[in-house]
Amino acid sequence: MSDRDITRRNFMVRTIIGIIVFISAVLAIPFGGFGILPALSKKETGWSDVGTIADLAVNEPQERRFMQLVKSGWQEEKLERSLWLVKRPDGLVTAFSPNCPHLGCGYRWFDSDQRFKCPCHGSVFDINGKVVSGPAPRPLDTLDTRVEEGKVFVKYEVFQLGISSKVAA
Secondary structure, three states: OOHHHOOHHHHHHHHHHHHHHHHHHHHHHHHHHHHHHHHHOOOEOOEEEEEEHHHOOEOOOEEEEEEEEEEEOOEEEEEEEEEEEEEOOOOOEEEEOOEOOOOOOEOEEEOOOOEEEOOOOOOEEOOOOOEEEOOOOOOOOEEEEEEEOOEEEEEOOOEOOOOOOOOEO
C-alpha cells in the first residue's frame, strides 16, 4: 500500500487496532503475573502451634495432631497433620515427622520396648530417631521446632521417601 492509498477510514482502523494492541499488552503483564506467578511459586508453610511444653514428659514421646494452614498459589487450605514430640532432659523439644522414611507408613511408640516401630516393613527406631533395625534408609526425619512462652511451634515439612538423605519433597 502506498501513501496515496491511505484513506481516512484506513487510518482510523489502524489507529484503533494499534490502541487495542497497546492496551492489551499493558494489561497482559500485570494480569499474567497476578494469575501465573502464584501458581508457580513454592508452597510456603509457616510455624504451627502444636501445644504446650508443660504437657510433655521428659523422654516420653507423644503424638500430637494439629491443623496447618497451607497456601498454594491463591488457595489456602487447612490440613490436619500429626507428628511425634520428645522433650529432652535439657528442656529442648525434638519433633519427628509421622512417616517412616522407608515408604511413608505411620509408626508408633512402644513404651515396653522404648522404641518407635513401623508395622509395615519392620523398621525400628530408638527415642532419638536412629535406625535400630529394618529397611529404613535413614533416621526418622526431624522438623524444626521452637518454644515461645511455653508453646511449642513446628515448621512442618514432607520429605522424600526411600533415599538415604533427608530431602524436602
